Amino acid sequence: MSTSLKKGLFYVLMANLINLGFNLITNFVLPKKLSVDSYATIKTFQLYVSYVGLFHFGFVDGMYLKYGGKSVREISHKDLQTNLSTLRMFQIITTIVCMIGAILLKQEILMFFALSILPLNLANYFKQLYQATGEFSLYGKIMNANTILIFLANMMWIFLIKVDNGFYFLLSNVTVYFVVWIALELNCKKILGNKRDGKIFSFKELTQNIKAGVLLTVGNLSSVSLTSMDRWFVKALMDNLAFAQYSFAVSMENFMNVAVTPVTITLYNYFCKTTDVKEIRKMRNCVMLFSASIVACAFPARFILEVYLKKYIDSAQVMFLLFSAQIFYIIIKSIYVNLYKAQKKQHIYFIKLIIIIIIGFIFNVICYQIYELKESFAVGTLLSAICWYFLSLLDFKWLNYNIKEMLYPFIQVITFLVCGFAFSAIPGFIIYVLETLIVSYIFLPKEVKYAFDMIKKVIK
Structure with a gap:
């Protein structure tokens, strides 16, 4: 690095x-x-x-x-x-x-x-x-x-x-x-x-900048629309209490930006200068490991709900569904979105995002039709994230996955949801952390060793 x-x-x-x-x-x-x-x-x-x-x-x-x-x-x-x-x-x-x-x-x-x-x-x-x-x-x-x-x-x-x-x-x-x-x-x-x-x-400067950046802006805002679509549905179809509880879950999800933002921001500048496929693939796998680990912060948030904010405890399941979607969103935004930008492929990024917004809208409508609950919109968000993930893979086939790398995020999502839904905060946290350490060591051994070496250097 x-x-x-x-x-x-x-x-x-x-x-x-x-x-x-x-x-x-x-x-x-x-x-x-x-x-x-x-x-x-x-x-x-x-x-x-x-x-x-x-x-x-x-x-x-x-x-x-x-x-x-x-x-x-x-x-x-x-x-x-x-x-x-x-x-x-x-x-x-x-x-x-x-x-x-x-x-x-x-x-x-x-x-x-x-x-x-x-x-x-x-x-x-x-x-x-x-x-x-x-x-x-x-x-x-x-x-x-x-x-x-x-x-x-x-x-x-x-x-x-x-x-x-x-x-x-x-x-x-x-x-x-x-x-x-x-x-x-x-x-x-x-x-x-x-x-x-x-x-x-300068009118020339205005038009040149808008022409160069409009697709990226619409793409970025389409990304915001995709990730905030669920809140618009909740606000339109449900009462203020449901909207407040759902928004609280989103606030907890946003805490991950503390660790995620340094990765998403600095990798753009890095990808502008780095074109080695092995290095980019290594970085992608590190981000996969990172995304599966960082979502564990949902458990401390649940603990606070259990002891301090009981009137918002109904937002717990929404929170875990949104956090599970972040396992995919972090990989998409850190690696694939930055590669679209660095390689000047914002028009492809824009087209794919429009497709995902339409898919996300359909998922939200269908999920709400099945169960008229606020959790249904969080399920729609998770399904949209998975679809976006697969669409991104198609544009960067040269970053090929082996079978372990392909299965890893899905195994983590399933384990995370089981731990979040079936257990309270403390036992759920312990089980998920242990599972993540074991599965990561089996599926991504090189990245785990690299991560531990980096931690040792920071400590020293």
Whole structure:
């Protein structure tokens, strides 16, 4: 593994560990202290915000592809100034249009969403820039600033002011988005200098970036649509309690991003530079081992439900189904999605994703028709993940699997669900960890040895 990849993994992992500490507290305190309706309001806003990237229409992803694999020093300051300023002007206009629409519809949550477009997409621009150029330390600082400030605001509303109204939390979230964006703009000035060489707005730059990145953006947002489709179904067909419980399960699932994000983010930069099939296959198998191991964090989450948040205990089965889907999603996003991007195959990625969204929609409808329960949508999500996994294999046949590598994730999913459904948190955790160690050693012995060697080096 290259030194740059190790450093990238370390920086993003450290950022995510800090995020984990604050998000753990936030995601357990909010449902505990707030009413179901207030918590549902916050989760609805977060669901809307997951689609905010649609409103740069591919510009940020065009920049991501344009600068991917380069260092900041290799990029022309004039070019970067024009690129950034064009997006800034474009997003100001987009925000105004969306705000007018939200006011006409008289939807308060949509108004907060409209206000979030400008700061979130500009902040995402900087995150993607630092990710594409390997500046993972700066990427980590952006993540930490956002999480810590939102955490402090949430704790202020709950413990100091003591309010139980979701809209106060939405207001503080939007305020934090603007603070982080302004800080990033000021930091960028240090990199680019005060001298202004670039244009304030370039229509050519706008169209080129959108043209290059629109398929990737729609693909990424289609991925979000696929993974959030179940929540839309729950929100539309079931009551606020079911939506709050389902959203809580999704929040627990998101904790895995602490460990998953360093892998998915740094591998893009790595695949831009590495074309050796043996190395890529080795990395894929390591990710398979990693995905089967990381889902074990569902058991501590279940333990907290059993002793601390009993009113959300009905979300446990949903949580295990969603975590099992992540065994496939982590492999897809870490390996196959990054390979699509690195090899400039975003059009194929987009087509496959559209197919999976249609399949996912059909699965959700059929599962709900069979059993009108919130768990049915989680089953639909798992089935969609499996289909996406197989569709991805078809585009990268040169990463051939042997029979053990093919069976491994399916054996882990079955064991994980049995342990999660049939046992309480502690015995389920012990059985699953033991099974994972044994099966991994039998099916992926080289990767297990490699993982243990890496752990030893970290400890030393």
